[in-house]
Amino acid sequence: MLLVRRARVPASLLPLSLQPAVLDSLEPSALCDLALVDDRIIAVAPTGETPPIGPGVVEFDAGGMLVFPGFIDAHTHLDKTHTWYRAPNRSGTFAEAITALAHDKDHWTEADLLRRAGFALRTAWAQGTRVIRTHLDTGPQSEVSHATLAKLREQWRGRITIQTVPLCATDAFTTPEADQIADLALRYGASALGGFLIMSPDLPRQLDHTLAIACERGVGIDLHVDENDNPQAECLRLVAEAVLRNQFPYPVVCGHCCSLAVQDSDRARSTIDLVRAARIGIISLPLCNAYLQDRRTPASPFPRTPRWRGVTLIHDLLAAGVPVACAGDNVRDAFYAYGNYDMFEVYLESVRLAHLDSTLADSVRVVTSTAADLVGLPTNGRIAPGSPAQLVVFDAHSFSELLSRPATPRRCIDGELVHTPRVPDFSELGDRPV
Numbered sequence: 001m002l003l004v005r006r007a008r009v010p011a012s013l014l015p016l017s018l019q020p021a022v023l024d025s026l027e028p029s030a031l032c033d034l035a036l037v038d039d040r041i042i043a044v045a046p047t048g049e050t051p052p053i054g055p056g057v058v059e060f061d062a063g064g065m066l067v068f069p070g071f072i073d074a075h076t077h078l079d080k081t082h083t084w085y086r087a088p089n090r091s092g093t094f095a096e097a098i099t100a101l102a103h104d105k106d107h108w109t110e111a112d113l114l115r116r117a118g119f120a121l122r123t124a125w126a127q128g129t130r131v132i133r134t135h136l137d138t139g140p141q142s143e144v145s146h147a148t149l150a151k152l153r154e155q156w157r158g159r160i161t162i163q164t165v166p167l168c169a170t171d172a173f174t175t176p177e178a179d180q181i182a183d184l185a186l187r188y189g190a191s192a193l194g195g196f197l198i199m200s201p202d203l204p205r206q207l208d209h210t211l212a213i214a215c216e217r218g219v220g221i222d223l224h225v226d227e228n229d230n231p232q233a234e235c236l237r238l239v240a241e242a243v244l245r246n247q248f249p250y251p252v253v254c255g256h257c258c259s260l261a262v263q264d265s266d267r268a269r270s271t272i273d274l275v276r277a278a279r280i281g282i283i284s285l286p287l288c289n290a291y292l293q294d295r296r297t298p299a300s301p302f303p304r305t306p307r308w309r310g311v312t313l314i315h316d317l318l319a320a321g322v323p324v325a326c327a328g329d330n331v332r333d334a335f336y337a338y339g340n341y342d343m344f345e346v347y348l349e350s351v352r353l354a355h356l357d358s359t360l361a362d363s364v365r366v367v368t369s370t371a372a373d374l375v376g377l378p379t380n381g382r383i384a385p386g387s388p389a390q391l392v393v394f395d396a397h398s399f400s401e402l403l404s405r406p407a408t409p410r411r412c413i414d415g416e417l418v419h420t421p422r423v424p425d426f427s428e429l430g431d432r433p434v
């Protein structure tokens with residue numbers, strides 16, 4: 001057993017019985033002692049109420065520093081990652097991102113995917129991420145991506161839980177290839193079906209087909225939705241209507257949903273009502289949205305100052321009772337030139353970009369408990385009996401210290417081991433331009 005003394009735990013990640021009756025909105029945390037055995041947390045108690053330790057118990061004094069559960073990155077693209085040197089996006093636009101990576105796919109062999117995705121996983125691991133869901137570009141010929149990620153899933157079992165979701169245009173689900181795509185992804189262990197949506201009069205029919213195929217196979221769907229600033233883009237609304245029309249019984253997650261933020265407020269509110277009724281979860285990708293949205297258009301030459309930050313209506317969704325997570329999305333590829341699989345960075349930037357500090361106690365959920373719920377792992381992302389013994393200890397004694405210093409050092413606790421993993425050096429990728 002490992003007994004972690006004096007851990008300062010974000011209050012909203014504790015069992016209800018341990019949450020302070022009166023919460024300090026600026027420092028919403030509680031000092032706790034945590035007992036860990038093998039790979040689970042077996043007990044959580046307020047500091048001072050833990051009985052003296054017996055023989056064979058190792059003690060670690062967290063000294064009042066903030067302790068988070070292992071992070072959940074609910075939306076990534078491990079097949080595209082670390083291709084920036086090979087396929088850069090010089091205009092920073094969505095359109096160039098698509099064409100640049102379409103050409104890069106010729107390089108996606110097993111060895112290439114293992115090198116890039118493996119580096120990404122080591123980077124995420126070192127910074128405390130313990131669950132990653134990745135979307136994988138998928139057509140009938142995409143077996144290598146799914147097979148390689150299945151191999152990595154086995155290699156990382158017990159350290160990082162790796163989930164996969166196929167990514168294709170949803171019109172593919174109205175073609176004869178639909179069954180091939182679904183079967184390929186699920187044969188290699190996909191957690192849900194997926195796709196990116198494009199507004200068209202045919203979209204409701206495409207969604208009906210997608211939901212029917214998912215329903216046949218007993219899985220949920222995880223979609224890319226409205227990643228643009230066009231108020232006419234209402235794929236989110238159409239997804240909610242399709243879920244309700246089909247009485248789809250499995251989990252539905254929609255990523256991005258940027259255009260919701262530029263729509264008329266009455267229209268946005270009625271869409272949010274539909275989203276809540278359809279029990280859809282939302283994943284916002286603030287880093288990628290801030291980078292890619294509001295770039296050059298034909299009417300506004302590059303460079304220009306962006307007028308909006310690209311994030312969806314996070315607070316409105318939360319206020320309506322819709323679960324919202326934040327995730328990393330692309331890293332060092334044509335959709336986002338930067339990134340480091342650091343979910344603390346995603347959390348910090350989400351706080352800044354979306355003013356999550358206005359509900360600081362709940363803000364931590366976007367990269368922990370809510371993210372875990374949306375990927376179907378409801379014991380993850382919490383510090384509670386029965387949750388994984390995967391913790392991140394920050395050298396910060398308050399939210400003020402933590403959120404002020406992006407380079408705050410951290411240690412990890414996995415099982416009964418306290419350790420300080422290091423992110424791999426970029427030179428290990430072996431892709432630097434000469």
Ligand SMILES: [Zn+2]
Pocket residue numbers: 075076077135224255329330
């Ligand atoms: Zn994405």
